[in-house]
Amino acid sequence: MIEKTSPEVGGMGHSIKRKEDSRFIQGKGNYVDDVRLPGMVYGHMVRSPYAHARLKSINTEKAKQLPGVLAIITGEDLARAGLAWMPTLFFDKQMVLATGKVLFQSQEVAFVVAEDQYTAADAAELVEVEYEELPVLVDPHKATAPDAPILREDRDQKSNHIFHWEVGDKSATEKAFQSAPVKASVHAVSPRCHPAPLETCGCVADFNKATEKLTVYLTSQAPHAHRTLFALVGGIPEQNIRVVSPDIGGGFGNKVPIYPGYVCAVVASLTLGVPVKWIETRSENLQSTGFARDYHMTAEIAADQSGKVKALRVKTLADHGAFNAAAQPTKFPAGLFSVCTGSYDFPSAFVEVDGVYTNKAPGGIAYRCSFRITEAVYLIERSMDVLASQLKIDPAELRRRNFIQPQQFPYKTPLGWTYDSGQYEGALNKALDMIGYQQLRKEQEERRKKGELMGIGISSFTEAVGAGPAHTFDIAGIKMFDSAEIRIHPTGKAICRMGTKSQGQGHETTYAQIVAQELGIPASDVVVEEGDTDTAPYGLGTYASRSTPTSGAATAVAARKIRDKAKKIAAHLLECSEADLEWQTGKFFVKGSPSKAKTIQEIAFAAYTNIPAGLEAGLEAVDYYDPPNLTFPFGTYICVLDIDKGTGEVKVRRFVAVDDCGNVINPMIVEGQIHGGLTEGFAIAFMQLIDYDESGNVQGGSFMDYLIPTAVETPHWETGSTCTPSPHHPFGAKGVGESPNVGSPAAFVNAVVDALSHLGVEHIDMPITPWKVWNVLKEKGVVN
Amino acid sequence: MAIRIEKTFEVQQPVALVWSFLSDPRKVVTCVPGARITEQVDERNYKGSISVKVGPSVTDYNGEVQIVRSDPQNYEIEMLGKGLDIRGRGSASMKMSGKLKALDEGRTEVTSVSELNVVGILAQMGARVITEVSNIMFGEFTKNLEKRLAAPPDPPDKATEAASKALNAGSLAWEAAKGIFRRES
Numbered sequence: 001m002i003e004k005t006s007p008e009v010g011g012m013g014h015s016i017k018r019k020e021d022s023r024f025i026q027g028k029g030n031y032v033d034d035v036r037l038p039g040m041v042y043g044h045m046v047r048s049p050y051a052h053a054r055l056k057s058i059n060t061e062k063a064k065q066l067p068g069v070l071a072i073i074t075g076e077d078l079a080r081a082g083l084a085w086m087p088t089l090f091f092d093k094q095m096v097l098a099t100g101k102v103l104f105q106s107q108e109v110a111f112v113v114a115e116d117q118y119t120a121a122d123a124a125e126l127v128e129v130e131y132e133e134l135p136v137l138v139d140p141h142k143a144t145a146p147d148a149p150i151l152r153e154d155r156d157q158k159s160n161h162i163f164h165w166e167v168g169d170k171s172a173t174e175k176a177f178q179s180a181p182v183k184a185s186v187h188a189v190s191p192r193c194h195p196a197p198l199e200t201c202g203c204v205a206d207f208n209k210a211t212e213k214l215t216v217y218l219t220s221q222a223p224h225a226h227r228t229l230f231a232l233v234g235g236i237p238e239q240n241i242r243v244v245s246p247d248i249g250g251g252f253g254n255k256v257p258i259y260p261g262y263v264c265a266v267v268a269s270l271t272l273g274v275p276v277k278w279i280e281t282r283s284e285n286l287q288s289t290g291f292a293r294d295y296h297m298t299a300e301i302a303a304d305q306s307g308k309v310k311a312l313r314v315k316t317l318a319d320h321g322a323f324n325a326a327a328q329p330t331k332f333p334a335g336l337f338s339v340c341t342g343s344y345d346f347p348s349a350f351v352e353v354d355g356v357y358t359n360k361a362p363g364g365i366a367y368r369c370s371f372r373i374t375e376a377v378y379l380i381e382r383s384m385d386v387l388a389s390q391l392k393i394d395p396a397e398l399r400r401r402n403f404i405q406p407q408q409f410p411y412k413t414p415l416g417w418t419y420d421s422g423q424y425e426g427a428l429n430k431a432l433d434m435i436g437y438q439q440l441r442k443e444q445e446e447r448r449k450k451g452e453l454m455g456i457g458i459s460s461f462t463e464a465v466g467a468g469p470a471h472t473f474d475i476a477g478i479k480m481f482d483s484a485e486i487r488i489h490p491t492g493k494a495i496c497r498m499g500t501k502s503q504g505q506g507h508e509t510t511y512a513q514i515v516a517q518e519l520g521i522p523a524s525d526v527v528v529e530e531g532d533t534d535t536a537p538y539g540l541g542t543y544a545s546r547s548t549p550t551s552g553a554a555t556a557v558a559a560r561k562i563r564d565k566a567k568k569i570a571a572h573l574l575e576c577s578e579a580d581l582e583w584q585t586g587k588f589f590v591k592g593s594p595s596k597a598k599t600i601q602e603i604a605f606a607a608y609t610n611i612p613a614g615l616e617a618g619l620e621a622v623d624y625y626d627p628p629n630l631t632f633p634f635g636t637y638i639c640v641l642d643i644d645k646g647t648g649e650v651k652v653r654r655f656v657a658v659d660d661c662g663n664v665i666n667p668m669i670v671e672g673q674i675h676g677g678l679t680e681g682f683a684i685a686f687m688q689l690i691d692y693d694e695s696g697n698v699q700g701g702s703f704m705d706y707l708i709p710t711a712v713e714t715p716h717w718e719t720g721s722t723c724t725p726s727p728h729h730p731f732g733a734k735g736v737g738e739s740p741n742v743g744s745p746a747a748f749v750n751a752v753v754d755a756l757s758h759l760g761v762e763h764i765d766m767p768i769t770p771w772k773v774w775n776v777l778k779e780k781g782v783v784n
Numbered sequence: 785m786a787i788r789i790e791k792t793f794e795v796q797q798p799v800a801l802v803w804s805f806l807s808d809p810r811k812v813v814t815c816v817p818g819a820r821i822t823e824q825v826d827e828r829n830y831k832g833s834i835s836v837k838v839g840p841s842v843t844d845y846n847g848e849v850q851i852v853r854s855d856p857q858n859y860e861i862e863m864l865g866k867g868l869d870i871r872g873r874g875s876a877s878m879k880m881s882g883k884l885k886a887l888d889e890g891r892t893e894v895t896s897v898s899e900l901n902v903v904g905i906l907a908q909m910g911a912r913v914i915t916e917v918s919n920i921m922f923g924e925f926t927k928n929l930e931k932r933l934a935a936p937p938d939p940p941d942k943a944t945e946a947a948s949k950a951l952n953a954g955s956l957a958w959e960a961a962k963g964i965f966r967r968e969s
Binding site: 049050051105125127128129130131133283693694695696697698699701702705 | 785786869871872873874875901902903904905907908910911
């Protein structure tokens, strides 16, 4: 365990209040849309109403005549500059503005720039675009049918198939299936959903013709990576590009990709020489920016009669939309989906994933998860319940029989991952105790006799977070290390600059607490800055729960470098040898005489005023941390719910979440993260779907149809924890932001299926709306 | 978004009169809220427009109406309408087949089957809204039809103007909402 500092220092384990909140709760945050520059003009996107159509002509004359309109950019204009297409983050390219044809509804067709945003929007309506409608492909299962329209005429490969990926030992898995007495299978869809951050995407591009410097204020989760991509794709020298991510109102993976609007705003600013602002509307965000999931999965488990698992076989169809704009490491076309053996000791496994194009918005981003882990965890946790139900073994007991045991760590999975540490049964037992599992099962039995529908669902998930290591993980070729730079001022206060970028995670507080823990400088004396590529050290940004595992680690390592130098200065000040010194939070003292001590503040002052001979002045350090492995947080979630037979409405009665994310920096922030993630998981399980009709019209493209849970719908969350530190992380932390989103959908769905299992229901796909449940009840004769 | 709408209703007029009205797109259009014929191309082809307001969204379609089949002996007609949103936000098409049946006391039964396909921004409203809006428009249509058949012939311009006023935005959205709740309750 980590030794706790005093509350005044506010090191790790203290629930100190979030430093950033004082400006947020006063409405003093500074988001991209708050940026107002002199002479700034506004962009608005013209979008395609069709999901698949040939572009016959674009007439901008009427729009240009509207007073206040400054420029209209079309795909043909961009093509002349070689910018009509841009690379995605995953070996594909995407149209910035359409040329030739459009491939999804709401695709970007032209960019109108005007003196104010209202004129820009009005002018966009005056742009006349002539389309010729083409056959639409919506169903991914039909993508490779012989009569399917070929969507991507730009590709050499005249097929809608993008990739086939497989991992694991196929023959060992087949063999295990041949000899297994028990086989269970489930077809589960992880439906297309959207992170829907409160703040939509947008930017202000400001090209200064005199200095030739381009500043882009951007809703970016990865400002440095975006700067490099602007340089590589746009040909602007990287030293002349400054990307600033100011306060970000939620990202959840949605703000990792580069979107056409950003590129258009930059092109417009380069052309006009004035700052250009472009901010998406809510519908534009839902309809055109990175969606998540859309994985159509089949899992089969081979087991023996006692429920001991022998092998896992998974076949998945991935719908990527019109362009493969998945944001994930280049070695992994299906991200970390292969962690789908979960918390269980599978001797063998084999996974296949096929990606296809359809006439839908591009994406496949990691919505609050490390690259497809939510899909993987949902699948294995659903499958374990199907197996339990088939064998009539209690789902908690089945999990217990198959957990990877504590002594097996570091544990190598049959699909190639090495889990760092885990105590899965501990988390399960704690959750079962908290919820009173045995009592609930009895209650369920009694209620069933009365014809009432009550369900209990368990999910014992294992997450994989914190990418790098750099030898395996990259984004568009840039390795996934991350960084921290700490400078101690002469008065003993500090500033940290980071390669990550908070979107609400509380970095200004948690990184300061790491410094407080390592150096004894009160967290209140430490300022944390992120998001300005001119000042922050290079980093890959924040997603995949990677900030604590990477930049958090870098902060600790940089602080330890500072402590090493501080020791030299302390020895100089105390006129002793370094070997005689001992560290106690915030000070070095001479062994055996605690009164002979120098505080870190005194040492810092000396670093600028009384420097030992042969030592550099100043007290600062930078660290680029490349983690040796991912970290693997885990936990058990249990949901109890009741179903209203008359309406099909599902009412979550209780939800217990026991998380183990290793050593905790700020318990209050962890709890907040878990509450937020569970609420998102709840919405995904019960409310949210980006659907398309057969013509490719988006159904779910506004908050009228894409529902966000409010305090009214959201259940009460009960949280608990166990602590199994990561053995390889400098302070044993694992990352936690995504666990609740990754782990909870299966708990909700398992609970619903459990409530209906005695009626013969084996599976229901998300979102589980009252309408869907009511229809199941009708089908099973429970209601008329 | 494909929607199929089947309607059967009665008109208190003899079948020959109803046929002479319903087989003429210029007359039919006077009963369709927000619609007008702008040009007759030939005997079977017409050009026209229709304005549909759903809540804050107004969609104006310009397009064509074609009489695909007309069978005066059996009182059967098939029409095809296609329109493009004049602001480039989508398209709509409708295939409608109608059949008249003479009833006693000089009444007529009208049966129609319409297949409506909407593509674009309006279609994002979803089938539940579009179907309700279609139902409301159909209701207006039958009301207007009854009135027009009963009334002495108006000068065509005045009639077109009166009937072609697009349905009020607020009331249409509200009617659609009520329709949804009615259906699901």
